[in-house]
Amino acid sequence: MNVDHINAVCRATKGILSSHFGLEVEPKTPKAGVHAIPSNDVSVVLGVNGEVNGQIVCAVDEQTAKNIVGVMMGGMTILDLDDMSWSAIQEFGNWIAGSTATELSKVNCLIDVTPPIVNDGRSSFRSSEQFITVPLASTLGQIDVHISLHKKAS
């Protein structure tokens, strides 16, 4: 995986958290992994096609998801994730998708990102392709950004 692409995805997520949520975000040490990544309680899955192909998965625990939705709804306290909350989390994914496409285009990598799909419940995502995980610490909680973007075998 190209480190410029990983940095672009991180900039995209950090940019959204800073511009839309007013958050200071501290990236922690990235990890490389294969085989299985945890979905945590809630994860947003973005599919990427273009000059690189793969997935970006943003995984958070339930409280962090509630905190994110709360800020998106103008500072409400969210007790349960209802349909409106899931829709907000999907919209959060849309913001990251749009920002990711922009940031990758700045490093000359043209991609399309699918509409986000949200995974609810603890499970694992498995792939034989390598994932790089960048944990982002914020006051709303930790957001694990798992990135698997590879050039098609030609």
Next chain:
Amino acid sequence: MNVDHINAVCRATKGILSSHFGLEVEPKTPKAGVHAIPSNDVSVVLGVNGEVNGQIVCAVDEQTAKNIVGVMMGGMTILDLDDMSWSAIQEFGNWIAGSTATELSKVNCLIDVTPPIVNDGRSSFRSSEQFITVPLASTLGQIDVHISLHKKAS
């Protein structure tokens, strides 16, 4: 959603099950749903970009996953899903991805499909976009094909 696209995705999956597995497949009554679709025990998620965008999720129970892997490994009995099994399930997703792109191109819909990612564990996929679910019954077990393909809002 365009019924031609749904039929194309179903033809793709049925085609793989027939040509690669020698299976007779019987499509059961499709259902339309929103909000949440079950991941069953094992699901393969394909992201679609192009003239339509969204996801195709193929969900099976654990025994069906083992049966599929067993046939792919030349008729072995699979007791546990190990790394090689997960890799086989991902390859099963790759076959469906390739076939889906071909079948959709035949109805003048050009798309790219992401490499598959496999979800392991019971969870739900949530989206505010509509999903059409086509359950395919086969002797290996039931494969639920969930299709959410929409034109981008312009």
